[in-house]
Amino acid sequence: MAVTSLSEGLVDELRGICGHDYVFTGRSARFNRARVPAPFPVHRWDEFVPDAVVLPRAAEQVSEVVKLANRHRVPIVPRAGGTGLTDGAVPLNGGILVDVKLMNEIKDIDLVDRTVTVGPGINMLKLNEELRRHGVIYPDNPASYPCSLVGGRIGTSGWSLIGGRYGHTRDLVISFQIVLPTGEIIEVGDGGGRKVRKSSTGFQLKHLFMGHQGTLGIVTEATLELVPRPEAEFSAFFAYPDYDTAWRSTGALAKSGIATLAGVVLFDERKLAYLRRDDEAYIPQPPEVRSVVATAMYGNADEVRVGAKRLMRIGVETGGNYLGDEISHGDWAARHDRYATPLHGRLRSGQVVPMSWHCEDAAIPYSALPKVREEWHAIADSLMERFEMFDDWGMFAYTNGPYKPWGDYLTEIDIGIWEMQWDDESWAAWVQAKKDISAVALRYGGSITACHGASREGEVDLVPDELGGGWEVMKKVKKALDPHNVMNPGKYLLDEAYEEGES
Amino acid sequence: MIGFRLAAQRPPDAQRVTDTVVMRFDHVYEVDPALMTEHTPQQDLPAWDTHRIVDSRWEHLAWMHDHFADSVLSGEELLAEIEAEKKEGEP
Numbered sequence: 214m215a216v217t218s219l220s221e222g223l224v225d226e227l228r229g230i231c232g233h234d235y236v237f238t239g240r241s242a243r244f245n246r247a248r249v250p251a252p253f254p255v256h257r258w259d260e261f262v263p264d265a266v267v268l269p270r271a272a273e274q275v276s277e278v279v280k281l282a283n284r285h286r287v288p289i290v291p292r293a294g295g296t297g298l299t300d301g302a303v304p305l306n307g308g309i310l311v312d313v314k315l316m317n318e319i320k321d322i323d324l325v326d327r328t329v330t331v332g333p334g335i336n337m338l339k340l341n342e343e344l345r346r347h348g349v350i351y352p353d354n355p356a357s358y359p360c361s362l363v364g365g366r367i368g369t370s371g372w373s374l375i376g377g378r379y380g381h382t383r384d385l386v387i388s389f390q391i392v393l394p395t396g397e398i399i400e401v402g403d404g405g406g407r408k409v410r411k412s413s414t415g416f417q418l419k420h421l422f423m424g425h426q427g428t429l430g431i432v433t434e435a436t437l438e439l440v441p442r443p444e445a446e447f448s449a450f451f452a453y454p455d456y457d458t459a460w461r462s463t464g465a466l467a468k469s470g471i472a473t474l475a476g477v478v479l480f481d482e483r484k485l486a487y488l489r490r491d492d493e494a495y496i497p498q499p500p501e502v503r504s505v506v507a508t509a510m511y512g513n514a515d516e517v518r519v520g521a522k523r524l525m526r527i528g529v530e531t532g533g534n535y536l537g538d539e540i541s542h543g544d545w546a547a548r549h550d551r552y553a554t555p556l557h558g559r560l561r562s563g564q565v566v567p568m569s570w571h572c573e574d575a576a577i578p579y580s581a582l583p584k585v586r587e588e589w590h591a592i593a594d595s596l597m598e599r600f601e602m603f604d605d606w607g608m609f610a611y612t613n614g615p616y617k618p619w620g621d622y623l624t625e626i627d628i629g630i631w632e633m634q635w636d637d638e639s640w641a642a643w644v645q646a647k648k649d650i651s652a653v654a655l656r657y658g659g660s661i662t663a664c665h666g667a668s669r670e671g672e673v674d675l676v677p678d679e680l681g682g683g684w685e686v687m688k689k690v691k692k693a694l695d696p697h698n699v700m701n702p703g704k705y706l707l708d709e710a711y712e713e714g715e716s
Numbered sequence: 717m718i719g720f721r722l723a724a725q726r727p728p729d730a731q732r733v734t735d736t737v738v739m740r741f742d743h744v745y746e747v748d749p750a751l752m753t754e755h756t757p758q759q760d761l762p763a764w765d766t767h768r769i770v771d772s773r774w775e776h777l778a779w780m781h782d783h784f785a786d787s788v789l790s791g792e793e794l795l796a797e798i799e800a801e802k803k804e805g806e807p
């Protein structure tokens with residue numbers, strides 16, 4: 214059944230470009246591509262539905278679809294895995310949703326120059342299953358590893374759980390092909406060479422075309438870094454009697470200089486209380502355990518071994534109590550599915566209720582973590598006092614720097630939300646709380662977001678404050694590259710670039 | 717057809733672990749069913765099904781280790797080495 218406000222002629226043109234079987238206008242294809250797992254106003258679902266979905270298989274098809282959108286002034290929204298947490302792939306004005314999932318081929322594995330070239334629809338887990346045969350991996354490892362795709366990783370400029378060792382998405386994507394908002398296909402990287410990691414030629418366009426949430430074009434191919442498949446993995450979890458000791462220990466571990474260290478994570482007391490609800494590693498912990506620090510390392514077996522021994526010494530000498538191999542190994546291996554349990558939600562009565570997961574993901578300097586923690590929990594508490602549908606699931610801070618895991622931390626507060634209870638009042642309170650949380654991050658010298666992006670209601674209002682003069686440049690770039698504002702319009706307040714008076 | 721074998725494989729009675737958690741099999745924790753009466757309807761699980769879920773969880777974790785690296789080092793062994801070295805260094 215075709216239910217779309219696009220004209221039949223335009224839909225026919227889409228079919229002519231992508232093929233009849235690759236254009237969808239039925240309800241389920243469109244409604245299923247409206248939301249992402251971030252809190253979503255389910256009571257207003259209808260407002261976010263695209264008019265048509267296309268699944269192109271080649272860059273030329275994407276280019277033709279974009280040119281068509283320009284001719285008809287119809288919005289285009291790129292979508293990869295649809296796991297983004299800042300609504301980047303949520304259509305705000307209907308239009309054509311370009312789902313890149315079928316562009317998932319591995320085009321070239323180059324074991325000499327150490328790169329792999331792929332389509333944007335491939336998932337990292339699947340890619341690594343193939344790369345394993347060649348003794349290499351692509352180490353972009355978000356918690357959404359089994360479900361996010363390379364196109365979305367570039368669209369968000371993502372953050373990796375083992376980025377302290379291997380770098381994050383922007384460090385691991387060497388170059389890519391992108392269809393600009395006007396339909397031209399170009400290659401961007403560090404300079405011109407597709408397999409060059411560092412160049413000083415011209416502007417550094419690679420960074421410009423990453424993390425824009427699909428507002429500056431659609432990536433159609435990417436050349437990625439290959440690293441040797443690690444011989445050894447090491448993970449160690451330590452328990453502490455209080456947050457402050459754990460925080461100091463985190464600092465000591467993170468700045469240890471151990472080259473194989475991939476990340477250090479600090480869980481606070483409320484995160485532990487949450488995990489004690491139904492996580493087998495934390496339920497048996499005695500009440501004196503109030504904070505936990507997790508660490509992980511990868512690399513050649515001899516190097517990891519030496520580094521791990523040093524790390525164990527630092528952990529114990531700074532007050533940590535090693536939680537044992539079973540918990541350390543099991544919990545680290547569970548790093549991708551920690552959030553997938555909707556039954557963690559509790560009402561004040563203690564009754565279990567299915568809740569969705571929300572997280573804030575600011576980047577915060579190490580020195581400010583204790584203060585930010587207090588202020589964020591206070592914001593969550595006042596929200597919980599007013600509405601039973603919110604549940605504070607605690608905080609963690611995770612080393613954020615690529616290769617040098619010290620200095621600032623991806624700082625997350627996780628909040629459970631009983632989405633079936635949304636109404637306009639609770640939604641407005643929620644948006645205000647998000648704004649307050651972002652304001653705290655900025656006040657302490659941080660950034661609103663370390664990995665997801667900041668284009669959702671609430672946080673997005675503070676983006677001009679965070680970027681200052683850079684915000685004006687952002688608007689100019691957007692308008693220059695996308696004169697008709699067809700590429701994911703409404704995101705990042707960029708519609709302002711087209712308002713009267715903006716030059 | 718395989719019949720439903722709950723009667724043959726009825727799980728043992730639950731023992732309380734914490735205010736909110738119970739246990740029927742060693743180290744297999746369950747949220748207290750009393751907390752899941754209003755919004756999350758319960759069903760009876762035969763013992764074999766619980767074991768199946770727990771086993772596949774362990775399988776999944778082992779798969780994930782193997783997916784990322786050839787081997788996993790033991791912190792317990794390293795701690796023992798550190799302790800032994802300390803003792804050797806003592807007068």
Ligand SMILES: Cc1cc2nc3c(=O)[nH]c(=O)nc-3n(C[C@H](O)[C@H](O)[C@H](O)COP(=O)(O)OP(=O)(O)OC[C@H]3O[C@@H](n4cnc5c(N)ncnc54)[C@H](O)[C@@H]3O)c2cc1C
Nearest residue numbers: 293294295296297301356362364365368371372426427432
């Ligand atoms: C359980 C869970 C855990 C998560 N953990 C992490 C984590 O550890 N680290 C992290 O960084 N993120 C994490 N995320 C967030 C999310 O997975 C990432 O933002 C991811 O990069 C999104 O990828 P995706 O393929 O799902 O993209 P989508 O959600 O489909 O898209 C994300 C953005 O990119 C744009 N886009 C999509 N494809 C293209 C393309 N081909 N060209 C240009 N733009 C495009 C979209 O328009 C959108 O704005 C997590 C999410 C979940 C649900």
